[in-house]
Amino acid sequence: MNNLTLIQPDDWHLHVRTGAVLNTVIAHTAQQFARAIIMPNLKPPVTTVEMALVYRTEILQALPQGSAFQPLMTLYLTNQTTLEEVQKVAESEHVYGFKLYPAGATTNSDAGVSNLTALYPVLEAMQKYDVPLLIHGEVTNAECDIFDREAVFVEQTLSELVKNFPDLRIVLEHVTTEEAVQFVESTGKNIAATITPQHLLYNRNAILAGGIRPHYYCLPILKREKHRLALVKAATSGNPKFFLGTDSAPHLTHTKENACGCAGCYSAYGAIELYAEAFEQVNALDKLEGFASFFGADFYKLPRNTKTITLEKNAWTVPLSYDGITPLKANETLAWKMLL
């Protein structure tokens, strides 16, 4: 197969930041995707609908001229989130959910939730208004091994949450383990998961074998090969509970190539090509369109896109840098290229 035409995809998990970086990265996303769920972990975090609308305007202004790209905003859940704010989200046409960061789990998560049970009234309201909860699923206690943090979260926190709020729509973001995949598969239609390109393409050797490679460091961290295989199986299964969310997370190169480097892989420049690579490795390109273009929209109760994009088998070398950001697969070859 040398050409692949798909309904235009959406990215259901994306970091675009603010300021100069935003200009670079939003152009990449808007080239490929019709819509994206925008993560709210700015400094300070986006905690109210009012703040989200200001951020949305900044994103729209940063878009290349003529772009029809739509940012779908989210709010950062904190210990202070009010019931009124949940109602405002339910009534907003631009805000699509709350993101739960356990405090300390990742980049700019200090303001995250430290006591989930104290927030149960807020979750109750989200369930009532059918507002989705997007979860960074890792425990944060220092005693828990970093490679176990997702599986422990699923077992201890998520299973309780789902029992207590059986109708709450939940996206377990960027799943990285067999345990998370099995959990999502075993629950109702209201529980789904996003999968990143890096977790489909790499296992933890990419970060650590033969030298430390900070551009493969993201959170949740890459896991063993058996987990990667479980993710590939889920993504290519045709099960609508699994859909595309890049978690493209730009950091300037020097902040990753650092004694204490930031977490995040930058994939927005060629996200659909990276997924195509992963799907082709298991002869599942026929499953890419559902994963990339249909299942996320269906879960968020939004119309599917109608335009198409075409990928061509035409190998190209990924640049070393995009305006100071080292991309995933920098200076390596990608087999597919989207036609512009």
Ligand code: DOR
């Ligand atoms: O690797 C990550 N980077 N994981 C996250 O959860 C956050 C993200 C970021 O914002 O840099």
Ligand code: ZN
């Ligand atoms: Zn993220």
